[in-house]
Amino acid sequence: MSVMAVQTPARHRATDEEILQRQSADAFPGDLHQAWIRACRRLSGAGYGEGVTDAYVRLSPQIARLVSPQTAVDLAGVVSGVAIRAGRAAAALLPEQALAAAETVGRDGFPRWLLLVEYVSNSAPESLAILFAHMPQLLLQVGLEGLESWTRIGIRMAEGDRERRLRFFRLDDPSAIRWLQRASGQIGFADMEAKLRPFLTALWGDSPPLRETPSNAHEQTRRRAGFDGSVVRLPSSFPGFQSADAERLYRAAVAHIGAHLRFTRERFPVGGLKPAQIALVSLIEDARVEQLAMRELPGLARLFLPFHTVQPSSAVTAPALFARLARALADPSYEDPNPWIAKAREAFLREDPHDQQLSRRIGNLLGNDLGQMRIQFDPRNYVVQPPYRDDNLGLWDFGDDDSQAEDAEQVLSSARIRQEENHERPDRIEQESRPDGEAGRVQIEPLSMEGVLVARYGEFDYVTGREQPDWVSVKEYPANAATAAQVARLREKRGDLADRVTALIRSARVSRAERLRRQSEGEFLDIDACIDAVIARRIGETPSPRIHGRYERRSRDLSVLLLLDVSQSTNDRVANGRRTVLDIERQAAALLSQAMFGLDDPFAIAAFCSDRREDVRYTRIKDFSQPYDSLVEARLAGLQGSFSTRLGAAIRHAGADLATQRSYRRLLLVVSDGEPSDIDVEDRRYLVEDARKAVQGLSRLGVNTFCVGLDSNAESYLGRIFGQKNAFSIATIDRLTDLLPKLYLALGR
Structure with missing residues (x-):
């Protein structure tokens, strides 16, 4: 029986099947190959979903080579147990997490890691997927033994309290941070508080109250000290600093604030x-x-x-x-x-x-x-x-x-910590940074709708074959915000699709190929290993057969900017449907963003439309350094279709932003429903050729540009602008699962 017959997803190409067939046979020698096929059959027939089976089939051969074939076969049973107790989402994540853990803890530590996963699946199943999101970082920070201790502490502390367990493993509970610091040997506020009070008194003869920054404060606020009146606020830790440096950093922070309290006389x-x-x-x-x-x-x-x-x-x-x-x-x-x-x-x-x-x-x-x-x-x-x-x-x-x-x-x-500390109103931050109780509405002050001129770009005239310099003005407009729950509902309606999209993006190894040496088989001879083998043979020892090398992508190194067309035509309803094109764009953005945010891929979201060449409107929905949260979803919900589609200028502006990212692959993903147009342009081909020139310019900067067309008749001009292999047309959101494998396959080359 063919290995691929176990799962038979239509989207895999024949070459992929052959590669996986060969790799699985190499990874599972002898009778273990049949045992692995039976394990795949059990997963496929259990009804856990294609994402679970697909993840195991693809990654278990690599785990077999890193750990052992028998352990990789046994992993199928753990995946099955996790699917039953913790859900399909956690089960689909398990094989990739297992591969990452095998690379980090090695052959000897992997069984302990697997026992830890089973312990969490049995004791706190709702927290396993959240723990997986932090797992690679935690293993690097505290090691396997520290991770075991920290995990067991979290489950014991919150025994019987599901919500507190979730807060602990999301790292929203201050005690989770403190125990993590203790497990890693990191210096934190709890360790320094008793030392800092006498230090501050010795410097300035004053001892103001010291407080730890609340865990629900804004991320940037948690990274810096602060003061308000006589209260000194310090971060729970300074990530990235060794113990000695962290201690000096705390002392420098309170010395600096002491200088403010002494010499800053008035606000x-x-x-x-x-x-x-x-x-x-x-x-x-x-x-x-x-x-x-x-x-x-x-x-x-x-x-x-x-x-x-x-x-x-x-x-x-x-x-x-x-x-x-x-x-x-x-x-x-x-x-x-x-x-x-x-x-x-x-x-x-x-x-x-x-x-x-x-x-x-x-x-x-x-x-x-x-x-x-x-x-x-x-x-x-x-x-x-x-x-x-x-x-x-x-x-x-x-x-x-x-x-x-x-x-x-x-x-x-600041997240208005002044009021929280002076007036003892801890709910203030919660109200301003999270949705309130009424349908998840984010409270945001009205924004001025005046655009700010940020750049001028040339525009290509295909008739003359020349670029008109500084011809188009790009203005950035503030994002309107609406009810974040609208976007959340769109995303939750397709929870099944969200899981598949996440699994597809997670499976992509978009990074620079690493050279692996001393392999039992590979693409080239490892000269150093060959020399060692010859020496061993000359002195009468058995030479190592691992004399080959190969190239392999083992990590992710990708930045994505999602550029949404919000021209007037996006208000039209899709064929045979009640939703508008803009609704589909919102849903696609929400699904992709949730997946990329969970994988820590740097990504940004922007929208554009145009009102003649003097006013190409560009709106930032999410910047690369900003988290994907309710505020971003509120901005997505607030998008409104208007004006025209001057695509070339928007591509140039988004590409300039993306080009600053230091990733191996940088992807500009354009979502549009119509041909480029504007009311000051009569020649339909003019803006198509300009957009094509803009895409070529980004290619020279190392930026890959793809387009998803929400118009079934768009192939002609999309292919002309982006290239036939880089333009895809979809009519329904479900086709994202067909699109993403093609897109990431192109990026992985």
Whole structure:
């Protein structure tokens, strides 16, 4: 019987079948091959779903080679048990997690890992899929023994409390973080609190209350210290720092905040400042108080300066310039050729550091210069550098009008912790960062619908064969938000499809091929292994047969930008259906996003339409560094179809964003329902040829561009723009499962 007859998915090509047949025979020698086929039959006949069987069939031969054939056969029984107790989703994830664990813990540790999976499946089945999402990171952080201890602690602590178990394994419970730090030997707030109080008192003669940042705070807030009034707030840990460095980081953080409490006499009113100006005023104030602190206590320089590690570079992004400016003002020996930084340092040194208003004067000046330099500043993703400096929330007076402070608080990475700590209202963060009880509506202030000109791009004229420079203006518009539950319902309606999409994306090994040496068979001879074999033979020893090498993709290294066409035609209803084209786009975006977010693939979502060449409208739904959460789903729900489809300019702008990602593969996935058009263009071929030129330009930058057409008659122009192999047309959302294997197969080449 053929191996592939066990599962017979129609989408596998004949070459894939032959490869898997050969690999399975090599991985399971003798009678074990028949045992493996019987295991595959049992899984296929049990009705767990194609995703479960497919994952086991594809990955178990690799597990057999890494661990042992018998263990890989026995794994089918564990998969079956997990499917029964923890559900199909967890069972479909198990084979890939098993392969990753085998690579990490090795042949000897794998049986213990498998016993741990069975323990969780029996004791906390609802938590197993969540644990799998964190499993690779946890194994690297604490090792197998630490993971066993941490998992058993979580189950024992929350025994009988399903919701608390889920919070623990999602790492939303502060105790989960503390136990994880203890298992890994990492220094955290709990370890440092008793040391920091006397340290702060010895420095400044004051001992303000120290509090740990709440676990439900914004991610950027959890990464930085902060203060508000007399309360000092510190992160539960500083990830990525070794124990000795983490201890110095905590000491530097409280020393810096102590300098603020001593030398920052009054808060700055926000007034009409722009986000970039707020960030710069805060940066100058940080430098001012540190200069005064180091005059009183010169030894603090040895605490602060080692964390200023940035070097001059050609990068002219706002975060890079701000980090370099911070070092230039703190480190007299640092030299930077950038004129903007030199101007800032000269202005800072001319002023009297005892005058607090110098921070506002210099910050306003530098902010205006930044605007003249056309450097974009993203307040949502800005994180203060270096890491010991606080989030600067305590420096600003927002007044009584909360709407005035919206942009400022984004800059300061604040989730309104001031109110939570001063007024003991822990529900405030919950209400603002998560859906409320009424159908998951996210509370968001109304946004101004004025677009901001961010770029000008050329446009290709096929008649003359030349590009018209700076011909099209791209303006970024803020995203409207609606009820996030609308998108959640669209996604939940197709939960079965969501599982299959996740399994398909998870199965793709999109990365640079690694050279594996000393293999028993392969694509080339491993010269070093051959030499060792010859030497062994010469001295009378039995040479190792592992003298080959091969190339294999063993990880994921992919960034994706999903670009949605929201032109007027997307409001049309699909053929023989009640839903609009835009509904299908939302559902596809939600399904793909859920899968990619669960795999930690960097991805972004944007939408576009156009109103003549002077106004190509681009809306960011999710940036690469932003989590996929209810706010993103609210923005997806708020999309409305309008205007036209000037595709080439949108592709160029999205591609410029994607080209900054340092991934092996970068994918721009365009979802559109119609031919490129705009009301100031009469020649239908003009925008098609321009879009084709834009795709070719991204290809030269190493960006792969694909298009999903939601129009059955779109093949002609989509093939012309993207290439026949890179354009797909689908009429229903179910065809995503046909599309994704082709797409990822092309990326994996």
